[in-house]
């Protein structure tokens with residue numbers, strides 16, 4: 001589709017071809033028959049997810065019915081997506097200030113971050129809580145990336161904890177990154 005960059009296409013195409021075979025997911029024609037297979041997105045959403053994508057021939061990718069369905073699904077998810085974008089900066093600020101609180105001492109149980117942030121941050125911005133899934137989506141890249149100010153570790157009772165990087169203990173704990 002037009003809204004994938006060529007770099008994204010190059011990455012996603014081989015993945016889809018391996019997952020589904022190099023053929024149109026709608027009519028079943030092979031790459032040899034149709035010459036070019038396009039990446040069809042069921043939902044236009046970022047971050048990109050391969051589970052929402054299929055390879056299709058040009059004809060099938062441009063069938064009006066399929067496109068209409070896409071547009072409907074896009075508009076129904078965009079409200080939650082918009083809300084999630086609006087809340088992200090506030091979530092970052094909230095997490096930062098929670099970490100600094102003396103009683104937290106630069107670490108908070110992962111589940112506690114998800115529960116509290118979903119409730120507090122969502123309410124402050126929009127009047128209603130965010131879904132815990134949204135907070136988990138925020139936390140994924142935030143905790144995995146080596147340049148992130150945060151990381152996750154297993155706590156002494158086996159629960160995940162989010163630590164401010166540089167303050168994490170290095171005893172016999174397991175670093176999950």
Ligand SMILES: [Zn+2]
Pocket residue numbers: 024025026027028029056057058059060061
């Ligand atoms: Zn087709």
